[in-house]
Amino acid sequence: MAAAAGATAAGVRTVRVTVALKPGVLDAQGQAIQKGLDALGHAGVRAVRAGRYFEIEMQDTPDLEARVRAMCDGFLANPLIEDFRYEVL
Amino acid sequence: MTIGIVVFPGSNCDADTYHAVRDVLGCEAVYVWHQETALDGLDAVVLPGGFAYGDYLRAGAIAATSPVMRAVRRYAAAGRPVLGICNGFQVLVETRLLPGALLLNRPGEFRCEHVRIRVERADTPFTCALREGDILRLPIAHGEGRYYVDAETLAALTRDRQIAFRYCDAAGHTTESANPNGALDNIAGVATVSGTVLGLMPHPERASEAIVGSADGLRIFESLARWIAGRGVVPAPAGAGAGGGAAPAGRAEGR
Numbered sequence: 001m002a003a004a005a006g007a008t009a010a011g012v013r014t015v016r017v018t019v020a021l022k023p024g025v026l027d028a029q030g031q032a033i034q035k036g037l038d039a040l041g042h043a044g045v046r047a048v049r050a051g052r053y054f055e056i057e058m059q060d061t062p063d064l065e066a067r068v069r070a071m072c073d074g075f076l077a078n079p080l081i082e083d084f085r086y087e088v089l
Numbered sequence: 090m091t092i093g094i095v096v097f098p099g100s101n102c103d104a105d106t107y108h109a110v111r112d113v114l115g116c117e118a119v120y121v122w123h124q125e126t127a128l129d130g131l132d133a134v135v136l137p138g139g140f141a142y143g144d145y146l147r148a149g150a151i152a153a154t155s156p157v158m159r160a161v162r163r164y165a166a167a168g169r170p171v172l173g174i175c176n177g178f179q180v181l182v183e184t185r186l187l188p189g190a191l192l193l194n195r196p197g198e199f200r201c202e203h204v205r206i207r208v209e210r211a212d213t214p215f216t217c218a219l220r221e222g223d224i225l226r227l228p229i230a231h232g233e234g235r236y237y238v239d240a241e242t243l244a245a246l247t248r249d250r251q252i253a254f255r256y257c258d259a260a261g262h263t264t265e266s267a268n269p270n271g272a273l274d275n276i277a278g279v280a281t282v283s284g285t286v287l288g289l290m291p292h293p294e295r296a297s298e299a300i301v302g303s304a305d306g307l308r309i310f311e312s313l314a315r316w317i318a319g320r321g322v323v324p325a326p327a328g329a330g331a332g333g334g335a336a337p338a339g340r341a342e343g344r
Contacts, residue, residue, distance in 0.1 A: 025237070080238075
């Protein structure tokens with residue numbers, strides 16, 4: 001497994017995407033996870049928000065970020081209820 | 090009269106829907122594989138319940154990218170009737186044929202039980218044999234049925250009569266305890282402005298024969314058969330109804 005930052009192979013970039021519910025949306029999964037942490041004895045947990053994480057290996061092009069945003073906005077993230085962040089490694 | 094039932098990988102209520110349509114209602118029914126791109130000869134399309142693509146990413150999200158959904162979009166734009174049941178409703182919102190999103194149930198649990206829903210709108214292909222205020226007892230079986238839209242959209246849905254069904258108690262009151270999943274405003278089903286595309290979380294195909302505990306769901310399929318037979322004319326609601334009157338057929342606007 002290539003460990004060099006950036007390219008995993010010539011002309012290929014890895015993009016990390018995280019998708020999270022928008023702040024105003026009730027997060028039932030996060031609440032359930034918080035209950036689990038509480039049951040396991042982890043003190044002091046004020047809140048948990050649960051999201052999704054994707055790693056995408058894609059061909060490197062000058063418009064890479066625009067392509068990533070197009071994948072995120074409407075498919076990887078539902079814009080009605082979710083925000084997304086991405087990081088190109 | 091032929092009703093098409095779309096099958097995605099992971100759909101599991103297609104056979105029950107087929108049975109309700111063909112064996113109980115007595116209409117021709119055909120399965121439509123998700124790779125199909127033509128819906129010729131179908132008088133209505135049903136997106137059944139299940140776990141299309143395992144609910145991966147978001148329920149209905151990947152199914153919304155299937156080739157058949159491009160055809161369903163054209164079909165709906167032409168004013169033809171499309172019914173989404175449970176996962177089918179989720180596919181319709183992910184396809185943006187219906188507004189909103191269906192989120193994880195508020196208690197965070199899968200709810201599998203009978204509920205009651207109140208008919209909020211009788212002038213759609215799926216409710217034209219019913220009256221506003223009618224109560225249907227149907228089973229639900231879902232983990233992500235909490236209907237959500239922002240406040241502005243909720244106001245528009247209310248104004249445009251797009252809320253088709255609400256969860257209610259036996260007396261028809263839309264109480265919090267009658268709401269199984271925390272859905273906004275007890276919304277159980279939503280339609281386009283014209284009413285020809287409708288999605289609901291409860292399962293009418295699982296309540297189409299008395300032997301399974303309720304035949305209330307058959308009335309939705311009977312409405313559809315009546316609407317098709319009437320060649321798309323929505324009759325005035327049966328009995329006295331507030332604001333009754335035939336809606337013009339074939340209005341293709343959707344939201």
